[in-house]
Amino acid sequence: MTWRSRFITLGSAGALVIGLGQAAPATAGTPGAASAAPGIPGERHTVTLLTGDVVQVEGQPGGRQVAQVVPGAGRESIRFRQDEVDGKLSVIPSDAMPYLQSNRLDKALFNVTDLIAQGYADEQSGSLPLIARYSDRISVAAVPSLAATEPGPELPSLHGRAVREEKRRAGEFWKAFGGPQIMAGGVERISLDRKVRASLDRSVPQIGAPQAWAAGFDGTGTTVAVLDTGYDATHPDLAGKVVGSANFTPSPDTSDKFGHGTHVAATIAGTGAAAGGTRKGVAPGAKLIVGKVLDDTGSGEFSWILQGMEWAAASGAKVVNLSLGGGPTDGTDDLSVGLNEISARTGTLFVVAAGNDGEEGASTVGTPGSADAALTVGAVDRQEALAPFSSRGPRVGDLAVKPDITAPGVGIVAARAAGTSMGTPVDQYYTAASGTSMATPHVAGAAAILAQRYPQWTGQQLKDGLASTAKAANGLSVFEQGGGRVDVAAAAAHTGVYATGTLNLGPLNDTSGPIRKTVTYTNTTSASASLPLQLDLRRPDGGTAGDAVRPDKSTVDVPAGGSATVTITVDSARLVRGNYTGRLVAGGVHTTLGLVKEAPKHKLTVKGIGRDGKGTMYGMTLRGEDDRFDAVGDIFGSYTFEVGEGAYYIHGSTHDGLAPDEETTHVILPEFEVTKDMTVVLDARKAVPVEIQTPRPAVQNGILSYFTHREFGSRRITDYGMDFDGTRRVYVTPTERVKKGTLEFGTRWQMTAPMLTSTVLPSFDLQAELFYYGSSPVFSGVRWLRVVPVTDYRRVDVRGKIALVAPDENSYDVEKAAADAAKAGAAMVVITSPAGWSTYTKWRPQGDRLPIPTALITRDQGKRLAERAARVWTSLLLCGMPVSPYLYDVEQVTKDRVPDRVVHRVTDRNSATVITGYRKTGAAEWAKEQRFSWRPWETYAVNQYQRFMPTGRVREEVVTADDTIWQHRVKHYYSWDEMNPLNGGMVDAPRTYQPGRESTENWFAPVVRPAIPKGLQSSRSGDGMSLRVPEFVDAEATHYAFTEGEIDSTPDQEVARLYQDGRLLKEAPVAWGAFPVSPDPATYRLDLSVSRTTPNWQFGTHTDTSWTFRSQRPAAGQDQLLPLLQLDYGVPTDLANKAPAGRRTAIDLTARHQDGLAGPKVERMTASVSYDDGRTWTNLRLVNQGQGRFRAVVDHPRLDRTNGFVALRVRAVDAGGNSVEQTVLRAYGLA
Missing domain, CATH: 2.60.40.1930 (Macroglobulin (MG2) domain)
Structure with missing residues (x-):
């Protein structure tokens, strides 16, 4: 299943926001081509997001991945949400969510897996290609360049422009996004300029082309545009055929270095000269114009294709062949929208490959084949059987009929570009290839022949003419073949009536009421025609629609040279739920019909209540059995969705505490049925604490991450989150045991001895929690220092004491506060954080140090300590432990339900002990290290920050021992390499641990040398x-x-x-x-x-x-x-x-x-x-x-x-x- 989430808008109760309906691009290339997605052990990728944040991914044995999120400069306070759906990872910064919710940003910009697969990782590209769409009220040509971008060509069909964000300046772009320049500039949406790929001879006779030739129709007078990888101008089969060309790629010219475009062009209109005329194209009389929109590797960006489509239509092409495609969409993506607009404006017919993802199942037709106006082509073999690779419908989102038609696409022999080896070369001049790429030019050639016969026809009429005369195969559904295999002999030599090719009648539900749709018949002869009508519409189980779907007449009379219509009425209340496909047959033509009767939709209101009983903001994920109703985003107070009947789950999270990052509450509704309008409540008051009990004092010291994993129906979904290092408490709501599928909730803890503890003397009811500032000096052992509140150093003596200061928000400057205290002779400074500010900063062992130990305290605790110290002599007994002798790496997991108490007690029964030595390899005094963990069902292990450990030291590390898979990584720490644990260093093979076992391991122990380690293979x-x-x-x-x-x-x-x-x-x-x-x-x-x-x-x-x-x-x-x-x-x-x-x-x-x-x-x-x-x-x-x-x-x-x-x-x-x-x-x- 492909992930197609929608986003919701902030605010009170509102209506449904229509889903994006887009999946990330998939190759439409030669079937069986290797994926470019990460996965090879040791293969590394770095992806700079639009926001300037960086995600680093490395392949591991067994197909697993580790991923590291590194915030961009100045973005250390940003939260990141991660989702893994069907093995694809998305990382979404919290400040990007509002733009995603309002559909101003394309979620594909944050799909890390697909960005890598498309070649947009940093090692592959130093820029990120974007499409900016503008308000209709402004002129695109007059809009100034966006910050940190290089402007590209205008895209009139989208009222937009292609631009490229410089990755090294991504932070600059993001700061400007949403600011005056963007808003005044009228930017309505920024989307990824996705890549598409080439969708890789008895085939010409198979579709009846020789009969059309015999009747005098070979495409003469028709111009067909081939938008592909260019063409081989020296190939004998294309001599004199190409009358115009243009290049829209970074390649230097239109020559075909890949071989795909030459093969496609010759299939349409090749002369067969290199084979003595035996390997002619479908329409050898047609002329060709060639637009190079795919580069020399067979891939291209949306903007290149859009430019090529505009050029082709403006250059007089009646038919445009697009043997290329991206991933499945609902037909509202940029490329599909552009195709529809150009088709409506110019009357050009775009013939498009359906894609080669058929083996992934239904709803795999890719863009731009998902466009309404496209004549979308699937592939059959020589025996008329559907090619296994041929993408199938229905279309994502509205479940419309796609593809529209099929054609031969298996083992097609056509021209081979010089110096290329695409497919299976036959000889110097020909190669055999398979794919919907090969099927598409058969249909484009057929359209050229039909356009020769009916030069006044529009693209839509050509589409209808071919689809309504196609040869339907028994045993194949409409969602596999559309109208059937193209029959150019029937289309061109037909002496009767053509009909609407495809008619979508749904989706519908019980509340839809009767609907009416029209089928149009066009008579091209000089005699009237009376055609009996026969409607057959069935579900896959054989059940029929009966008279719930009926034409308004049993016979249609079509006047000579004129047209007539038939109205089809659908009474949805009388239909059984399910998918119905079939045809309305009228004599020798047919209209392909598709209808989906689905469950009724209901209003689902989600209310969010905080721990204080008031409405609060939740980050929320709603997932259902039908992914069309998925929603991801933030709600405040309540929000109302329109969803289909069925099973759903919700995971909501909210943040409480004095600062926004000290507590997190998770509310999980793992299983509920929507059968009517209903309200569900995310109530943080019902949450219980997640308790981690350790044998020795330990505090969280690192990013605290969590996940909810849910499998039900065909869904396999994981929602992740990472909280700041300062998060101290996690709460979760108890749940009932799930009845269907599985549920896991888990949290990941990294706990060490506290670096600094304090006791107030004389004692009173205050636990003063102190947190070292990131660049503070630290001390080891015990100190007893008096506390002196300071408002003016001239009035107090802080020599050898703790200066307790409380700057306001406007004067909060830690470095200055430490310098002032040191100048006054203080032994230490404790700074009260302003209201709403976090007290936690991550301490780092290297870099410039402040002059004296510097710690932060919460506003409430600092205020109480200051009041106490102002009244009576008060001191702090401080205990410093810069390096913890122990570490608890804890993966807390609850399965199938969240119990009333969530307690993970670290014992020998659930943990293993690893005595770990961090060897010195030279001058580096510190090592960076981190353990990544996978649950058995998990593809990606995501973490954000590394931990620090002195070299030449040993630490006792207690690790959760169950079915969790762990991988330890260690790298010596250099001050200039602050946040990159995945960039280099040494890694252990993924492993599980046995409860109660103690083992020893040493990092970088001799002899370090080349070898095949255990866990890898050559x-x-x-x-x-x-x-x-x-x-x-x-x-x-x-x-x-x-x-x-x-x-x-x-x-x-x-x-x-x-x-x-x-x-x-x-x-x-x-x-x-x-x-x-x-x-x-x-x-x-x-x-x-x-x-x-x-x-x-x-x-x-x-x-x-x-x-x-x-x-x-x-x-x-x-x-x-x-x-x-x-x-x-x-x-x-x-x-x-x-x-x-x-x-x-x-x-x-x-x-x-x-x-x-x-x-x-x-x-x-x-x-x-x-x-x-x-x-x-x-x-x-x-x-x-x-x-x-x-x-x-x-x-x-x-x-x-x-x-x-x-x-x-x-x-x-x-x-x-x-x-x-x-x-x-x-x-x-x-x-």
């Missing part, structure tokens, strides 16, 4: 090797990292070379990705050389690894693991990665095959050691301990006889002759 399929060899794997063998030169500007240098029987096949910067090989048995050698030398990276500075192995093409369809031997190391070192100099040390060496491969037995191993970076080597004596394990005893020299480091060189060979040799310079240090 394999071969067919004649291609898929190599997955990270450059940095530490001693755990499940921790891995990649070179980071492009990320961190570190001087990483790497090169991989693959040899076959001694011949170099491919050189690449990394041993990661696809490497083509020959099918025959051969000996391969993979060499990988990696260097990294910075003050922060002193171990494993250079590695050379060489794998030798045998391989040949595996059986068809098999994925064969490669016999690449891997080396693991066990070297006893301290937390600084150093072993004792002048001492004997035993090190363990293991040779293994990659996970999942029971390769040949390891037979032998050799090893040597160097203390001068490999200039001289000393062989080591190894003891074979079996199963590929060896032990070496190393006598380390005195430190002054070394360079302070140990280099290792190891070689291992298995019984099959596969081998590995690895050299690691500065593998570990000596001390």
Whole structure:
């Protein structure tokens, strides 16, 4: 199912806002083409949103993803809402929600999964293409450029303009959005300039073209526009056919470097000259004009296509072929709206591919094929069976009939552009391809032939003429084939009447009342015609509409050269609910009918009540079995929706507390039926606290996230949210156990010992909660300091004391307050936050420090403390713990219901303990780290901020142990790299933990070297090797990292070379990705050389690894693991990665095959050691301990006889002759 949510507007009770009805684009390219969405382990993408916020995504084993949200500069106080629906992630900043609700912004701008799939990730594009639509009252040409954008061409059909937002200036654009420039400029909507893709010979006779030729109709006198990838001007089949061309892409010219446009053009009007005339197009007499709207990769943006459509219509094209498409929509997207407007204004017929997503099921017809005016084409094979890939109706949203017609689209042989290999090449001049792209030009050619016969006809008449004479196939529904397979012989040689091609009669419900629709018959002959009418309308179960749907006559009399109408009446109250499809047949023509009788709609009023009993704002999600009635947005007080009958669930959240981010309340209505007008109440007063009980004192120290996951009917939905670090309390409403499907509610906690606690002395009824300011110095241990309220430092003595200050909102300046207190001699300053301001800021270990410890306190607590200190001598007993010795990573989950008490008590029965060491690798004093978690049903694990841990330290980490999947990530922290834990660093393989288990792990422990870690695999399929060899794997063998030169500007240098029987096949910067090989048995050698030398990276500075192995093409369809031997190391070192100099040390060496491969037995191993970076080597004596394990005893020299480091060189060979040799310079240090 595809996500098509609507948005609701703020305010009191209101009416339904019509849904957007748009899904993100999907490829309409060659069936079976690989998706561009993220998912390959280690594949990273960074997406800068329209707002300047950044989402970083990285693929993980098993198809999972981790995602990190990084607020834009100055946007640290913004909340982010995440939704995962059917595996697609959207991230919506809170300040964008009002614009989405008012439909001024396109939600596709925040669909991270699809932005990546369309090529709009930052590594693929430095700008974000947009379409700005303007008010009709202004001239688009006179509108000034939008901030931080590059203006593009005008789009008259939308009264808009294409623009490109510079991502590096996205924050600037967002600040201007909604401001005077935007409002005065008349911008009504900003939408994503989505991409569409090319929708990839007996076929010409199959549709009756030779009979039309024989009758004298071959398209002569008709001009057909092909809007595609350009054309090959040198191809014999197109010689003299193209009379005009234009380029709307960034490509330099209209030449076809992809091959799609040439194939399509020749299918329409090719001469077949390169095949002696045997491979003519459908309308070989037609002329062509070619607009290049798809680039040399076969994709294009909405604005390019819109420009091409305007050009084609203005250039005299009667028919325009669009063998391209995006994702399913309801026909109100920019591209569909533009097509409808141009069609109505010019009378041009646009023939459009339905798309190639049929294997995903119903409602998969993509834009612009979803446009009302489009003649939308599905695909059949040579036996008239529907092609499995052909997209099906009904249309998203209103359930209208689409496609309109079908044509041959499987194995179509047509012209091959020079130098291209699209499809399956037949010879130098021809290639075979499949897709609705290939079906569409058959219909465009048929339209050209019909236009030759009836040159005065409009595009709508041509559409009706073809659809009403198409050949319907038994066994296929209207939503699969529309009117049927195009029959150009019947259309062009027909000597009778044409009818309305398609008529949509619904959707309807019991309250719709009788409706009437008209079918028009046009007689093109000189004799009147009397045609008997036969209406057949059925549900999929065979049930008929009976006389609930009836024509007003049994025979229609159509005068010569004139027209007549038939009125169809639908009495919806007499229909059984369901989908009805069929035809009204009149002699040799038919009108395709579609009708949906659905459940009645009712008014659903949602009221929001806060914890204080008053109306309050809720962020709310409403989801139903029918996703047309989904709603996402904010409500205040109450809001009324019109929804269909059925099951629904609501998740609402509201924020209470002195500051807007200290408490969060979740109200969940997981299961309720709408059968009449009704009201539901989101009542925060019923919520109970989520209690996390830990064995030792612990406070939340990081982003607090939550989710609600609901599966019912065909829906699979997860609503996420992340609250600021300062959120201290979470409440949730108890629920009944769900009767259908599943429910999970969960919260994610990151809890450590408090950095700073305080006790008021002499004691009284006040718990003073202090929070370090982000750049405050911190202290360890206990201090006892007197509190002195300050309004004027000239009147008080704060030397050696705590200065308690209370600036108002206008004078709130933490840095100045700390400087003033330090100047007065204070030992510490405590600042009372102004009303409504948060007391929490995230403390960071590096960067400039304030002159004295600085903490924040809430307004209420600060006021009471000041009043107390003004009356009596008052002090604070302070306990500082800058680095917590323990961490609780808690995933609290309730399943199928939320109980009356939500208590998660951390014990050995639900938790595991990991003693974690954070090794030093050089000068970096701190590490950034974070655990990402997935529930079993979850695709994306989303988090926002990293945590900080000093290097050279050990921490006890207690992790929830159930079916939650965890992944730990660690990166050494540099002050200039503040918020990017996904950009580089080392990652663990995803894992679950066993309750009660204690384990030990060390990050960046030696030896760090290239290897295939446990959890990744390198394999071969067919004649291609898929190599997955990270450059940095530490001693755990499940921790891995990649070179980071492009990320961190570190001087990483790497090169991989693959040899076959001694011949170099491919050189690449990394041993990661696809490497083509020959099918025959051969000996391969993979060499990988990696260097990294910075003050922060002193171990494993250079590695050379060489794998030798045998391989040949595996059986068809098999994925064969490669016999690449891997080396693991066990070297006893301290937390600084150093072993004792002048001492004997035993090190363990293991040779293994990659996970999942029971390769040949390891037979032998050799090893040597160097203390001068490999200039001289000393062989080591190894003891074979079996199963590929060896032990070496190393006598380390005195430190002054070394360079302070140990280099290792190891070689291992298995019984099959596969081998590995690895050299690691500065593998570990000596001390």
